[in-house]
Amino acid sequence: MNSPYSLFDLTNRRAVITGGAGTLGGAISVAFAQAGAEVIVVDTNLERAESIANTITNNAGKSHAFAADLSNEKDVMDLFAKIDAIGEIDILVNAVAALGKRYTPDQFPLEE
Numbered sequence: 001m002n003s004p005y006s007l008f009d010l011t012n013r014r015a016v017i018t019g020g021a022g023t024l025g026g027a028i029s030v031a032f033a034q035a036g037a038e039v040i041v042v043d044t045n046l047e048r049a050e051s052i053a054n055t056i057t058n059n060a061g062k063s064h065a066f067a068a069d070l071s072n073e074k075d076v077m078d079l080f081a082k083i084d085a086i087g088e089i090d091i092l093v094n095a096v097a098a099l100g101k102r103y104t105p106d107q108f109p110l111e112e
Helices: 023-034 046-058 073-086
Strands: 014-018 038-043 063-067 091-094
Touching (some): 023 038, 023 091, 038 046, 063 073
Parallel strands (some): 014 038, 014 091
């Protein structure tokens, strides 16, 4: 019988977790690392993102931490440049808490 880890093997995969230092995002970041992924933890709070990344690294995982406000276009463009320098992304998880108005992706105005 296959173990759950063999069914959820993310070895040689790279994942970006936005909201990666929050309760849910942090748990996802650590779980993906345990499954073998290189994890890019993105959060508005760099100190918390670095804490999650350090937890991953201290347990033999590979991680990066970046601060970005995904509601700010400049932050998003800067984040893309940093991620591009690391390499291709295989997985994207959006665990950002969304407060306020709700939009579909094609309707979301950059000003908000």
